[in-house]
Amino acid sequence: MITNKNCIIRLSRYKNALYRLQALGFVKVFSDNLADAVGGTASQVRKDFSIFGISGNKKGGYQIDSLLEKLNSILGKDQLQKVIVVGAGHIGSALMRYRGFEKEGIKIVAGFDIDPAKINRSNPTPVLPLEEIKAFVKTNNIRIAILAVPDIAAQQAADMICAAGIKGILNFAPLGLKGAEGCIINNVNVEIELENLIYFVNVTEKTKKA
Amino acid sequence: MITNKNCIIRLSRYKNALYRLQALGFVKVFSDNLADAVGGTASQVRKDFSIFGISGNKKGGYQIDSLLEKLNSILGKDQLQKVIVVGAGHIGSALMRYRGFEKEGIKIVAGFDIDPAKINRSNPTPVLPLEEIKAFVKTNNIRIAILAVPDIAAQQAADMICAAGIKGILNFAPLGLKGAEGCIINNVNVEIELENLIYFVNVTEKTKKA
DNA sequence: ATGTTATTGTGAAAAATGGAACAATATGAT
DNA sequence: ATCATATTGTTCCATTTTTCACAATAACAT
Known part of the structure; x- marks a missing residue:
């Protein structure tokens, strides 16, 4: 998957924000929550995910743990x-x-x-x-x-x-x-x-x- | 002058490259030298300069010392x-x-x-x-x-x-x-x-x- | 003096990026 | 079971950024 540097940086930020949300006890998240957390727009969050084939649930948003798994895999964080x-x-x-x-x-x-x-x-x-x-x-x-x-x-x-x-x-x-x-x-x-x-x-x- | 972050970062890089060229004894520089030095294109160098009203000489390129003065002034480096x-x-x-x-x-x-x-x-x-x-x-x-x-x-x-x-x-x-x-x-x-x-x-x- | 050449400066084209809008649809309410 | 609602996924549009191309011209050569 070829894309631009900014997009990958945003994925890192989403990941970091998701860990924080997870630590606070959240289980699911909506695109606009993430947008708020990293300072972007909900559209862009969804588009970034869509580029990597990450999908959520109409209504219901994204499951944080599975989202983190996918982001971590994209970012090569599944191995030391x-x-x-x-x-x-x-x-x-x-x-x-x-x-x-x-x-x-x-x-x-x-x-x-x-x-x-x-x-x-x-x-x-x-x-x-x-x-x-x-x-x-x-x-x-x-x-x-x-x-x-x-x-x-x-x-x-x-x-x-x-x-x-x-x-x-x-x-x-x-x-x-x-x-x-x-x-x-x-x-x-x-x-x-x-x-x-x-x-x-x-x-x-x-x-x-x- | 309002412009984007990348452009200003490039100005910093030009400046740094110019100091190195100056230290090597160069007095003038062409847009393609600078492009090489910072990893960009000659067009972009000239456009970046043009945005800030920096002009060189048809044939003859840019005078390094005066170019540095202008860049330093733009970047706020004329005061501590x-x-x-x-x-x-x-x-x-x-x-x-x-x-x-x-x-x-x-x-x-x-x-x-x-x-x-x-x-x-x-x-x-x-x-x-x-x-x-x-x-x-x-x-x-x-x-x-x-x-x-x-x-x-x-x-x-x-x-x-x-x-x-x-x-x-x-x-x-x-x-x-x-x-x-x-x-x-x-x-x-x-x-x-x-x-x-x-x-x-x-x-x-x-x-x-x- | 004239012509040639190298290089700038910029306007227009192209590419990349970001944002808005909305159709699709899953969920929950009645 | 039907409807209303919330939220995604994606298409289209606007903006930004980069690149291309070339006219303008200063320096140099003859």
Whole structure:
């Protein structure tokens, strides 16, 4: 099923909202509840579901548990996703320590760094020398890497990661990377998000004044 | 100038790419160089510029330094942006220690937390009690906050931040927040980005097999 | 001076996205 | 059993975003 990035992001949000509703004791949900919960329209919720052949009940809405099963299956959450972190600096370490991934079925299984001082094989999440990445990826069948190295090193690290057989990179370095053929790169860029926010805050302030 | 979020993100990317080109000694740039650098099309580069009245030279392209000036002005980078971080956990602390913001003209001036154990007024970036946020925001004229608290506390914290007079929130909590009127919220969600990546990696693997 | 070429700037076409509307229909009420 | 109602699923329409295409023109070569 090929579709756009926004749609998949919405599916993630629906999923998260559904867990919250479930925790509150809800058993079924209507498209407009979900729309409210994630800030969209009911039409769009139904259309997103329809794209993936998810159907509810005329009157009666959607059964939360079965809906979650379907969304989780679409999002690949029916199996544990093993992820590595490349770069054990502030961001990389924070990600390795972040416990929120566990409940999402995402496990950071190792970190990698060039700096020998950062290596620590006895950590709960071991930090290994970058040279070992290819062997590790192969042995452990890793497909996803988080890249959190300084920008100057990012492209080189990305090339190395791609060569190691990684299929998807979540890039925290503040520059665009050229991915090797067959490797998808998504960017998380706090600076750019901040700049964006600043821009729109400025614009709305100006238009309010005018 | 009102436009869409993606366009502004592209402007940030152009800007970053231009700094790299400048550092390499380039003085002028063509739309297709920039397109290459950020992974877009030359048409789009020119249209983005045209939206903001940025013009180059028929033949001869764009002068990098003047282009940077214009982009920086659009993006509000001609003045230092003071930002606060709410939540001094792993993510919040990593952001406070992250040195990459400085060269972008973004300064994290303080952190805030409810946990008294996290308070530290003598830090280079002090961590203050959450109760002081309103006074601090007012005194220091802060408009942007980064929200990095556990999801359970996020909506409450967001309400507090909005009430304190903040105009834009960069939300790291893994759920959608309802922003008060007049407060813009952008989300950075690593879990969702990872899920997204996993989805598209899965899809391309499947289509490759088929 | 003239012609050629490279590159911009933009208007129009195309594609993608999102939203509204409504027919279909399951549920529950009478 | 019939009717009224609520909610889905989908089609169609509007809007947004991207791409294409090419006229305009500045720089350069001859």
